Amino acid sequence: MRLVVATCQVDYVGRLTAHLPMAPRLLLLKADGSVSVHADDRAYKPLNWMTPPCSLVEQEHPEDPEHLLWVVENKAGEQLRITLSEVHHDSRHELGVDPGLVKDGVEAHLQELLAEHLETLGPGYTLVRREYMTAIGPVDILGRDADGVTVAVEIKRRGEIDGVEQLTRYLELLNRDPLLSPVRGVFAAQVIKPQARTLAEDRGIRCVTLDYDSLRGIESTDLRLF
Known part of the structure; x- marks a missing residue:
């Protein structure tokens, strides 16, 4: 799992369009390929996300070299475009295989x-x-x-x-x-x-x-x- 805390802007381009203006957020990248964007509220529910299978390309922003651009794209061609102006934290963690939920x-x-x-x-x-x-x-x-x-x-x-x-x-x-x-x-x-x-x-x-x-x-x- 990769945890990135960054000041970022998020644009979803696909069947619908959605825009999150520049603000500090948590970017969560899981081993299954999913990418989700979180604020410091709303409990576990992300502001926006892309479910697997999808690909992630990290690159210099073509319109602003001082910013980074993440392009997350699924097989349908929908994209989550994340513009990062500043990265405050970036860490990776190996969680291994989860034993799963033990139900009552x-x-x-x-x-x-x-x-x-x-x-x-x-x-x-x-x-x-x-x-x-x-x-x-x-x-x-x-x-x-x-x-x-x-x-x-x-x-x-x-x-x-x-x-x-x-x-x-x-x-x-x-x-x-x-x-x-x-x-x-x-x-x-x-x-x-x-x-x-x-x-x-x-x-x-x-x-x-x-x-x-x-x-x-x-x-x-x-x-x-x-």
Whole structure:
């Protein structure tokens, strides 16, 4: 991982255009090739980013030799153009292979149970693999629906916007694989917050509420209208 703190200007050129004026920011370059631009707020969410696969070219700025220019470009020809006027810090760190997120017992058990009973999502659903590894982390469940279409399932105990964003990143990456695409998304949780459901459905992601007791073969004691 490379960490660069610099006074910089950022311009995104592609399907949309976006501009960040000159200011001090953190530039994060990961081993997977991703490049993200961060401010000192917004928690973990970057101001702008480029997901892999992409290339980075560092050069003298053609219009101003006193500045550096980073050109980050993906296969679609979209570019993140970062103009650096001053570099305050530049360091590299070898983090090695991450052991991955250790999920709580209920969430991990939900994944195991749903993988064993994938027909819960609908007739004809079949399992391809649990913890299907990608360059940005493991997809909880990869399966196929009754029509043979690949389905990526993200499982949470509480379904929130962060989980939808996580699944969106997986789908963006998986749909670049011609052996898997098209890949549909299913966001499954015991409880899904309204904002998360709205965002998921807007992105074409199906939401499924899971009944933990039913998956375990235990009749729920909760009273229901239907």
